[in-house]
Amino acid sequence: MTFKLPIYMDHHATTPVDPRVLDAMLPYFSQEFGNASSIDHIFGARAHEAVEKAREQVASNLNARPEEIIFTSGATESDNIALLGVAEKMAAKGDHIITCVTEHKAVLDTAKHLETMSKTVTYLPVDRYGLVDPGDVEDAITDRTILISIMAANNEIGTIAPLKEIGKIAKAHGVLFHTDAAQAVGHIPIDVKEMGIDLLSLSGHKIYGPKGIGALYIKGANPKGKVSPVMFGGGHERGIRSGTYNVPGIVGLGKALEIAEKEMEAENKRFRKWIKQMLEAFQENIEGVVLNGHPEKRLAHNLNVCFPGIESKALIHLLRNDVAISAGSACTTTSVEPSHVLKAVGLGDSDIYSTVRFGSGRFNTGEEIEHCIHVVISGSKKLRRVSG
């Protein structure tokens, strides 16, 4: 065996920092520690230069302009700024927001908060694959609609949304289009111009960058024309996001996206092969295995499957020392509530509690995948024997 146990297969929850990213970050902790706003001296100027280089790397990945990138602490903060900021800025124009039932809590709970502030929110349904219908988006638009927020790729089932179609509709109706792309950027090609995206949230730790760093793309030269700030201070990031720059984190995010831009395609090819191999092996050896999410319009590294009659938490616990997998999104694993995403695609409670999410990653190997397949099959058989 040439690999170490347990094998990490939960890359939707978070990813390890790529050693190349870490190398790029390290000087900015103690050597190049300057405050990126204190540009009158060399220490600050060098930190500022590093931040601006990272801004270019992030922008390049999205086909955006560097000045359209606002650094934040992660996708949660970016989502909050997008929804709360647009709601406040556009209050004179309208008070209606369209989103979707399978969004991450960072969007859903922000939308719920807006409802307590007299805003109206439409939560669109999805089909059994987790796809939102662009026709439903268009039908939901009223003359009070100010924002459409639809996630790019789902963190549980990996379904990829029809971004371009939604972008077109938003533009035709003069409504802003935000997408939570925490699971998509660095994993699928994103072109904000081609897709008609006005605001986009992304996160460092989903793409082999550090935790606690992210970005919000805001289209155009004047972000304050679309978004009101939700926190106040020194006026950093064009007044949208005050606070001293997290220079090592920003450098890491930039490097992570530079690597993703070059390696994503080859990586996805590998993931597709592994995920197919896993699904076929599970279906051949475990009775009744069902794939959740869309068969094609899905993230290459995602596999979300239902093992009927097997309690996913029991399987995950049994395989604890072999492979790290998940029963749903990390953000809801402390909750006993069944996943809102699996509910939305029509699964009943017993199927939801039998669902496992696998997320392969950059540093997995073919041997690890084979071991994962082997232990999941033997573990499932053992649990079926116990309960049957």
Ligand SMILES: Cc1ncc(COP(=O)(O)O)c(C=O)c1O
């Ligand atoms: C779709 C989606 N949105 C938002 C987030 C939150 O991102 P962050 O951890 O950077 O705040 C996550 C992470 O779980 C996610 O998967």
